[in-house]
Amino acid sequence: MSKQLLKGSEAIALTAVKAGVDAYFGYPITPQNEIPEYLSKYLPEAGKVFVQAESEIAAINMVYGAAGAGKRAMTSSSSVGIALKQECISYLCGSEIPCLIVSVMRGGPGLGGIQPSQSDYYQATRGGGNGDYHVIVFAPESIQETIQYIQEGLDISDIYRNPVMILIDGLIAQMMESVDLDIPVKKRILPKKDWATIGTAYHSGKNVLTSLALNPYILEKHNLELQAKYDKVKRNEVAYEMINMEHPDYVIVAYGSVARIARSAIVMLKEVGINVGMIRPISVWPFPKEAFNKIPATCRGILVAEMSLGQMVDDVEIANKGRFPVAFYGRTGGIVIEPEEIRDAIENFKKWVRI
Helix, strand or coil, X not given: CCEEEEEHHHHHHHHHHHCCCCEEEECCCCCCCHHHHHHHHHHHHCCCEEEECCCHHHHHHHHHHHHHCCCCEEEEECCHHHHHHXXXXXXXXXXXXXXXXXXXXXXXXXXXXXXXXXXXXXXXXXXXXXXXXXXXXXXXXXXXXXXXXXXXXXXXHHHHCCCEEEEEEHHHHHCEEEEECCCCCCCCCCCCCCCCCCCCCCCCCCCCCCCCCCCHHHHHHHHXXXXXXXXXXXXXXXXXXXXXXXXXXXXXXXXXXXXXXHHHHHHHHHHCCCCEEEEEECEEECCCHHHHHHCCCCCCCEEEEECCCCCHHHHHHHHHCCCCCEEEEECCCCCCCCHHHHHHHHHCHHHHECC
């Protein structure tokens, strides 16, 4: 094992190749352009496929075709690009086709800006496509953790035959950190892809991958089977971190880049005699509701910190079940929260309590 200094985008590209991605399909959009740029070099060198499609819509439909043929397929985009992919993401879920999607969030709505943001939480965890479906979503806080969940995400996608999204923001994609590409990840037994459209020489019968079911009883049965799969994901794939949660005066809930910033705020607050813990969701769908049952009675309130106007805060309030007051502090438009702002929000907690 050896560490090297890598930009987030390059680390994502190198990890995708290492994890066995057969094909990448994408379209340029800031602030994730370096991901396809690096993959355009690394994938062909590994004998794999890179295609810059004519649009985001074309790219995600190419993923459908390649993944449906049993290949490990991947795409990446940012905010408005992910929005354009939503229809086919619903198709992928409905047809039970695995793939990996990297979403690098920037400020919105609309075209917005190119600065980092967390205002696509709803987009990732609720989905902009139609029907009863879910994408499995992991939100790492560092480049090293992003590397881990790209590898695990590809395996999880294959196991559940469902798209997995890695949700990061422009900070993680654009920063440089010392990382180890060889740290082992959890070993999983992967199922055979006998459902794939790779020709009848490889399996008996005819494989058809479609999300179309005109008979409502057949469609209901299919949706119930999907729901049973999502329930299994909720049992097996929830991930979170508990930080300084023995006897906290307050608890911060933050994910991704903001969780890193909150760590500094916790140190600042300790210096003035306020003991603060943190729940850091890593899987944001499924959301780690169980973590909130472990909050000690010493807690006087929960502060949700996001680079948005408040999206994850809804999941926190559901998980909290009314036990503690919930406050929210956020910045939007691509402005990154400073540790001092989170410190001040805790010190003036009542000011930010949700109505």
